[in-house]
Amino acid sequence: MSGDGLYFGEPGVTKYAGHTRRPGFVPPHLRYKFPPDPAADIGHRYPRNQRGRGRCFPDHNPIGIATNRVGNLRISDPKTNEASADGATNAIDFSAYDDIPVETSGSDVPPPANSFAEIDLGEVLNRNIERCRYLKPTPVQRYAIPISLSGRDLMACAQTGSGKTAAFCFPIISSIARSLSVQHTENGHNRGGWVASPLALILSPTRELSCQIHEEANKFCHQTGVRVAVVYGGAPAATQLRDLGKGVDILVATPGRLIDLIERSRISLGRIKHLALDEADRMLDMGFEPQIRKIVEQMNMPPPGTRQTMLFSATFPHAIQRLASDFLSNYIFLTVGRVGSSTELIKQRVEFVSDMDKRSLLVNLLRAEKAQGSNGKQPLTLVFVETKRSADSLQNWLCRNGFPATSIHGDRNQPEREQALRSFKCGATPLMVATDVAARGLDIPHVAHVINFDLPRDIDGYVHRIGRTGRAGKSGLATAFFSDANQPLAKALIELMKESSQDVPDWLSEYANNFSSGGERSRHYGGGRFGGHDFRKDAQMPTAGRYGSTNSNGGGLHSYGSYGGGDRDSPYGGVWFGGDCDSSYGGAGVGSGGCDSSFGGGAGCDSSYGGADVGGGCDSKYGGADVGGDDMGASNADVDGGGDYSGGIGSANEYQWASSPGAGYDEIVPTGWD
Numbered sequence: 001m002s003g004d005g006l007y008f009g010e011p012g013v014t015k016y017a018g019h020t021r022r023p024g025f026v027p028p029h030l031r032y033k034f035p036p037d038p039a040a041d042i043g044h045r046y047p048r049n050q051r052g053r054g055r056c057f058p059d060h061n062p063i064g065i066a067t068n069r070v071g072n073l074r075i076s077d078p079k080t081n082e083a084s085a086d087g088a089t090n091a092i093d094f095s096a097y098d099d100i101p102v103e104t105s106g107s108d109v110p111p112p113a114n115s116f117a118e119i120d121l122g123e124v125l126n127r128n129i130e131r132c133r134y135l136k137p138t139p140v141q142r143y144a145i146p147i148s149l150s151g152r153d154l155m156a157c158a159q160t161g162s163g164k165t166a167a168f169c170f171p172i173i174s175s176i177a178r179s180l181s182v183q184h185t186e187n188g189h190n191r192g193g194w195v196a197s198p199l200a201l202i203l204s205p206t207r208e209l210s211c212q213i214h215e216e217a218n219k220f221c222h223q224t225g226v227r228v229a230v231v232y233g234g235a236p237a238a239t240q241l242r243d244l245g246k247g248v249d250i251l252v253a254t255p256g257r258l259i260d261l262i263e264r265s266r267i268s269l270g271r272i273k274h275l276a277l278d279e280a281d282r283m284l285d286m287g288f289e290p291q292i293r294k295i296v297e298q299m300n301m302p303p304p305g306t307r308q309t310m311l312f313s314a315t316f317p318h319a320i321q322r323l324a325s326d327f328l329s330n331y332i333f334l335t336v337g338r339v340g341s342s343t344e345l346i347k348q349r350v351e352f353v354s355d356m357d358k359r360s361l362l363v364n365l366l367r368a369e370k371a372q373g374s375n376g377k378q379p380l381t382l383v384f385v386e387t388k389r390s391a392d393s394l395q396n397w398l399c400r401n402g403f404p405a406t407s408i409h410g411d412r413n414q415p416e417r418e419q420a421l422r423s424f425k426c427g428a429t430p431l432m433v434a435t436d437v438a439a440r441g442l443d444i445p446h447v448a449h450v451i452n453f454d455l456p457r458d459i460d461g462y463v464h465r466i467g468r469t470g471r472a473g474k475s476g477l478a479t480a481f482f483s484d485a486n487q488p489l490a491k492a493l494i495e496l497m498k499e500s501s502q503d504v505p506d507w508l509s510e511y512a513n514n515f516s517s518g519g520e521r522s523r524h525y526g527g528g529r530f531g532g533h534d535f536r537k538d539a540q541m542p543t544a545g546r547y548g549s550t551n552s553n554g555g556g557l558h559s560y561g562s563y564g565g566g567d568r569d570s571p572y573g574g575v576w577f578g579g580d581c582d583s584s585y586g587g588a589g590v591g592s593g594g595c596d597s598s599f600g601g602g603a604g605c606d607s608s609y610g611g612a613d614v615g616g617g618c619d620s621k622y623g624g625a626d627v628g629g630d631d632m633g634a635s636n637a638d639v640d641g642g643g644d645y646s647g648g649i650g651s652a653n654e655y656q657w658a659s660s661p662g663a664g665y666d667e668i669v670p671t672g673w674d
């Protein structure tokens with residue numbers, strides 16, 4: 001039997017057209033993906049630029065600021081990745097990853113492989129890997145592929161741009177290809193029905209990322225007989241169903257559309273052998289978790305132990321690791337890179353700038369970039385902003401001022417989003433203004449510069465955003481516009497920069513020292529940078545598991561609640577009195593510490609998904625009311641609605657959550673995660 005689960009055609013018809021293809025035929029999708037001969041790809045060298053670091057805090061002269069700061073600019077040549085100034089750089093160079101420390105935990109960890117040839121991925125897949133000029137595995141691939149091929153579950157944390165996609169795709173393709181060849185020999189036809197029953201499911205948080213994974217997997221499935229399909233929201237389901245009808249072994253999906261098609265009985269998960277969650281921490285944060293739990297636990301998917309589960313991300317906060325461990329069985333935890341190590345490839349700069357001066361600084365940076373660019377071309381630059389509205393407004397303003405720009409955000413329809421990506425990738429609009437919808441996973445070649453026009457609210461978001469440059473061994477530049485509003489991020493930003501051997505401006509250290517609003521905020525502002533360690537090693541972990549340790553009202557010394565919790569980082573914790581803590585679903589953080597309550601309310605804390613923050617210094621990420629603090633209704637939120645992460649009164653955010661004042665988690669309805 002083949003791995004095909006969906007069969008609309010006549011019984012006995014073989015689905016794999018690939019078997020009848022001309023030997024050596026390379027389809028167009030694969031052809032254009034092969035990189036050009038590196039020898040022919042020697043481009044222009046930029047003149048070296050003078051390096052200077054003007055201290056700019058707290059200077060409020062827009063012109064002065066802007067003029068001072070462009071001196072620091074260092075942009076890599078998009079083709080050769082040759083830097084224009086001071087800094088070491090080179091063409092694609094995976095040796096940049098060679099010294100990265102790697103840590104594994106769990107029992108009986110299979111040894112890493114040094115080359116693809118050493119790994120038994122199968123002849124056809126190995127040939128495709130060679131064709132794509134993947135000369136040697138990246139560190140995450142060296143470790144993750146043997147682990148995965150041995151059938152073990154895996155939670156893997158590795159730097160942005162370090163090849164995680166192939167790390168989970170190759171073993172899946174290889175093992176399905178093997179099973180198909182046996183089945184084809186034995187049976188000669190496909191089993192199927194009117195329901196697509198894939199053998200592997202890859203879930204990702206955004207439509208664009210799903211498309212990208214689909215393309216990548218498809219490329220490597222060439223002539224293996226393994227079929228890949230993708231389903232995601234915003235595109236006609238009919239077309240996707242037609243594709244599924246041709247047969248699918250590996251399904252790439254966003255959660256919303258997948259649930260829809262399962263509920264319409266067009267997809268069954270009953271035969272899933274491999275489950276991969278890309279950007280796994282995101283998938284289990286920000287309100288995805290209920291959907292993921294539904295897919296994994298309530299939709300007929302074989303349970304942990306009978307399927308293989310792999311979770312990948314560049315960031316993995318402990319609370320999320322705990323949630324994720326529900327989906328895993330006897331897993332290996334793999335972390336590639338001492339925290340911050342490979343982001344040394346990304347030169348990070350932070351500029352202090354008031355909100356009113358940001359545009360002027362941006363224009364000066366862009367002009368300097370262009371002046372240094374190859375043949376006066378604007379290098380590809382990704383500009384992140386906080387809200388959809390500001391993305392539109394900045395894009396229009398840039399265009400009016402002679403900078404060809406496009407934008408991508410959740411209010412644009414799918415064809416517009418795809419068109420924006422295309423025109424950015426090909427350089428027709430070398431500037432793209434984006435919200436966080438483009439922050440994770442997107443692999444856009446030759447992005448030379450990421451500008452955080454508005455910094456994200458958490459350090460994980462920063463890691464992923466800047467990771468859109470400096471990928472696959474190339475260097476890149478990331479500039480952060482830091483304003484007073486970003487004060488809570490200062491400490492974590494400094495830690496991250498130090499870990500990646502970046503120069504931290506003195507004014508930023510001063511800022512961090514002056515920040516005294518309640519301790520380290522380990523979820524949103526402190527922890528969770530890439531790397532990290534296996535939470536199972538955490539000595540502080542409550543002994544009785546994530547639902548609390550000592551009694552029905554919860555665990556640890558400082559908490560209670562129906563799900564209890566431990567002393568710190570309680571995923572389901574109740575009320576926290578004092579201390580620094582994370583409570584992912586918990587009620588109130590009361591007291592002195594800087595508490596994060598991802599799904600609850602509380603005083604002096606961050607409430608990601610609603611509830612009421614009563615007291616000062618509150619962030620409400622996804623709705624709910626902050627009473628006190630900056631303003632009534634929603635501090636750090638966009639009261640008029642339309643904010644990307646905003647809650648506030650009657651607003652719809654980037655991810656299409658309809659939130660109402662003070663709405664609790666249950667009242668928030670996700671409508672756009674598809």
Ligand SMILES: Nc1ncnc2c1ncn2[C@@H]1O[C@H](COP(=O)(O)OP(=O)(O)OP(=O)(O)O)[C@@H](O)[C@H]1O
Pocket residue numbers: 094133134135136137138141158159160161162163164165166313314440441442443467468471472
């Ligand atoms: N072994 C390899 N040799 C050469 N290039 C590779 C190799 N593995 C991956 N790449 C390339 O590196 C780039 C980054 O890979 P990928 O998108 O998988 O990174 P990632 O770790 O998933 O990043 P992110 O955390 O941002 O999602 C891609 O263009 C991919 O084709």
